[in-house]
Amino acid sequence: MTASPLPVDPFDLVIFGGTGDLAVRKLLPALYHRYADGQIPETSRIIGIAREGLDDDGYRASTRKALQENGGDKSKIDAFLKLVHYRSLDARKDDGWDDFAALIGGQPDHVRVFYLSTSPELFVDICNRLGTYGLNKGKARVVLEKPIGRDLKSANQINDAVGRVFDESQTYRIDHYLGKETVQNLLALRFGNILFEPLWNAEHIDHVQITVAETLGVGQRAGYYDHAGALRDMVQNHLLQLLCMVAMEPPSSLSPDAVRDEKLKVLRSLKHIDESNASQLTVRGQYRAGAAEGQSVPGYLDELKDHKSNTETFVAVKAEIANWRWAGVPFYLRTGKRLPERVSEIVVVFKPVPHSIFDPSAGVLAQNRLVLRLQPDENIKLWVTIKHPGPGGLRLRHVSLDMSFAEAFGVQQPDAYERLILDVVRGNPTLFMRRDEVEAAWHWADPILAAWADSGESPRPYTSGTWGPSAAVALIERDGRTWNEDSE
Ligand SMILES: NC(=O)C1=CN([C@@H]2O[C@H](COP(=O)(O)OP(=O)(O)OC[C@H]3O[C@@H](n4cnc5c(N)ncnc54)[C@H](OP(=O)(O)O)[C@@H]3O)[C@@H](O)[C@H]2O)C=CC1
Ligand SMILES: O=C1O[C@H](COP(=O)(O)O)[C@@H](O)[C@H](O)[C@H]1O
Secondary structure, eight states, X not given: OOOOOXXXXXXXXXXXXXXSHHIIIIIHHHHHHHHHTTOSOTTOEEEEEESSOOOHHHHHHHHHHHHHHTTOOHHHHHHHHTTEEEXXXXXXXXXXXXXXXXXXXXXXXXXXXXXXXXXXXXXXXXXXXXXXXXXTSSSEEEEEOSOOSSSHHHHHHHHHHHHTTSOGGGEEEOOGGGGSHHHHHHHHHHHSOTTTGGGOSTTTEEEEEEEEEOSOOOGGGHHHHHHHOHIIIIIIIIIHHHHHHHHOOOOSSSXXXXXXXXXXXXXXXXXXXXXXXXXXXXXXXXXXXEEETTEEEOOHHHHHTOTTOOOOSEEEEEEEBXXXXXXXXXXXXXXXXXXXXXEEEEEEEEOOOSSOOSOGGGOOOOOOEEEEEEESSOEXXXXXXXXXXXXSOOOEEEEEEEEEHHHHHOSOOOOXXXXXHHHHHHTOOTTSBOHHHHHHHHHHHHHHHHHHHHHOOOOEEEETTSSXXXXXXXXXXXXXXXXXXXXX
């Protein structure tokens, strides 16, 4: 599962939304890094598309600026920019599509990737036009950014419409969390070691915590975000995918469908949360003015310039999986913007030993914990109890067996998009969501959204720079547990 250093076949990658935030901040730098490492052949083409009236040179100039800000090497940026092109197109209008089709059709042997980095409302128009021009044929693939729709119904409409143009085998629904190194490492850890599997069940695991905390607010994306909110933006996709990687049964192989079949079973086993229990099992919050990274920052409503929005910027959920392996094991999920630190981690907390042979004066026996840190510094820690060294009698200490990827391997790990984009070019959909997974995730999320809407309650306010509303702390403390606080 490690990224292959071998070059991929020459390709044409068309980024619809080529001037947008995601393309500029993530996709173009990801492509640049893979190019700089020699994985992208010189005959490949990267074509940005948006309505803005730029030409190739204008687009190259803005791409150069973004790459330089990202720390790129000047001569490599110059070489990379020769691959970069731009076409001004409106997904909803006919002008310019003939020329675009001729440009793409000119390289019939290339793998063609259409990356839809636009609002999902444009996916259907774009796919229909690609179909009209026959650009969906041959080695063509389409990448759909998340969230796919805003509920099960709209996701089905999008998937049906895309499916009339692109076969499921050509469709790559991206969830960039699946491209993160630690997430893939979870597969290696669980299925490449004999140690964990015997303990990986309700008999030995007390609970699991999944936290994705951001310090940033919604910033320029307030328009999009206010229609989404944290449950649609983060939980329905990223956090549920992480939960699946923790909870799935061993797949028969790493083939795309073997892995996705197992994730689907987990999603379908999630216990229903609806108006009968949403107030006990979920907490929603919205940030107010406060401080982030030492600076005072405005509240969500000020950023939005709308003082009535009920959109949540924080969610905590106590989820449960109704199957033999996980019965009774809570999965506490939380995510939010403007929290005190940027940290994403999965914490697996094991049960206490059944009986302590130690004198109370030796200290407290803490539960074993496996902490998989996705960011900012990717590492894995296994917390164990040992004897404090030295002659002072038997005193217990809780220490971590530590593996920092940067220290162990001496390299910066590639960004998730670097790996995932090349997986699309190679035609490997293992780390992408199949249609039925997206549907199952919405099937779980829809009743929660409905319960919140029906309750008429506003999200609970929290001050920027804190860990969300106090109710999120109560959600886990009611069960006699606490959120993981190891920030070493
Ligand atoms: N930004 C992020 O961090 C993340 C974003 N995503 C997803 O990626 C997608 C893109 O997000 P983001 O980059 O933030 O969005 P932006 O709003 O920043 O960019 C939207 C892009 O679409 C183009 N566009 C808009 N309307 C049309 C049209 N009619 N025809 C052609 N192009 C059009 C815009 O250019 P112009 O107006 O000139 O046409 C712009 O290039 C969304 O689905 C989002 O949910 C997912 C994960 C993270
Ligand atoms: O998909 C999204 O993810 C980002 C967080 O991604 P990360 O890799 O920086 O952790 C989030 O900010 C954004 O709102 C969401 O759409």
